[in-house]
Amino acid sequence: MNTDAQVVYLNGEYKAIEEAYVSVLDRGFLFGDGVYEVIPAYGGHLLRLEEHLQRLQNSLDGIRLKNPLTNQAWETMFNSLIKKNVGDDQYLYVQITRGVAPKRDHNFPDHVHQTVFAMSNVLPAVPRAESEKGIEAVTLDDIRWHACNIKSTALLANTLLRQQATDKGAGEAILIRDGLATEGSASNVFVVIDGVVVTAPTSPLLLPGITRDLVLELANTHDIACQQRDITEAELRTASEIWITSSTREILPVLKLDGKAVGDGVAGPVWQRMIDIYQQYKQQLREGRA
Ligand SMILES: Cc1ncc(COP(=O)(O)O)c(C=O)c1O
Incomplete structure (x- = not known):
């Protein structure tokens, strides 16, 4: 798929951005309880992927969240998103939150189902x-x-x-x-x-x-x-x-x-x-x- 409609990744699925929804009980929404990365890709090649994934791991460790995907799975997903979206140069945004808890409570929920979201946008050239x-x-x-x-x-x-x-x-x-x-x-x-x-x-x-x-x-x-x-x-x-x-x-x-x-x-x-x-x-x- 390579149309103008933006395709994003949410919890294992690729969907049109208009169809991607997250619960109002998501701790990312309620507490800003999540981490993110921004990774440029030039001509489809991700810049310093290993370093970005290492920093993501450090951020996840810093807020006591498990890494939901292997580095191989991240790479595969990022490359799919780049292919599904337009732009010779793009930048990927990925965020992981502590997910949806049954009620708003500062304490971490017992069973964490992280919310994993990623999107890719055109990275305009800077002349x-x-x-x-x-x-x-x-x-x-x-x-x-x-x-x-x-x-x-x-x-x-x-x-x-x-x-x-x-x-x-x-x-x-x-x-x-x-x-x-x-x-x-x-x-x-x-x-x-x-x-x-x-x-x-x-x-x-x-x-x-x-x-x-x-x-x-x-x-x-x-x-x-x-x-x-x-x-x-x-x-x-x-x-x-x-x-x-x-x-x-x-x-x-x-x-x-x-x-x-x-x-x-x-x-x-x-x-x-x-x-x-x-x-x-x-x-x-x-x-x-x-
Ligand atoms: C606070 C802050 N410092 C530094 C940077 C630069 O980091 P990077 O070169 O990995 O984009 C960013 C990027 O958004 C930032 O938000």
Whole structure:
């Protein structure tokens, strides 16, 4: 099937999105009691599937939920969804909740029938000229919990922070906790200081982004100096370049922070190099060579 009608996966079945329903007693609905993943696929090839499945496993462990499928079964399902939907490039969204309990109760139900949902959407290409225009970002206090390494569907703090950024005409909120830049509301943050690419180390205070890891790996293989260490707010404000990274936004330069130009106010030379390397990697993946 490859029509325009979107086909999704729900608890073992493929169905039209209009026919996919979940109970109002689902704990994902009542408590945000679930985890998710977002995985890009270029030309039908899933990007870093193993790493995404490992992070999914870590998230499930973090909320004490059993993994409902084997890695082989996940892969088969993801590939079927990609084939059933349109788009050369797509991104898969998958979420697992603790399912439907007989009544609303904070305690975990005795018998858990997880709800497993996945969908795939077109991933629009980001033309170089567009990404070069970059985004503005604002700094905001990181009001989230202390388990941001779990990719939880409970994203209220992230959505409030993103909306505050949007209300100020910015494309992302860069979050500050105890004087350090942790990450964006839906992205990781990189800065360039004295030519060195720096990103915060993984910890419970940020999501270990798959794009983040890929950027670090590609930088290493191309002899671009990089460090994983804390980024102070002062360093963020004086960095020559700031980038945000995520599976759907790739690597985007931040050209203004809190209304002030970052560096020269244009996409910087290290970003230019990194985005070329990233696009090359995507092309190799499309050709089945990565
Ligand atoms: C809070 C947060 N940090 C970082 C990221 C980037 O992760 P990835 O590169 O795996 O998309 C995301 C992605 O949505 C996110 O929501």
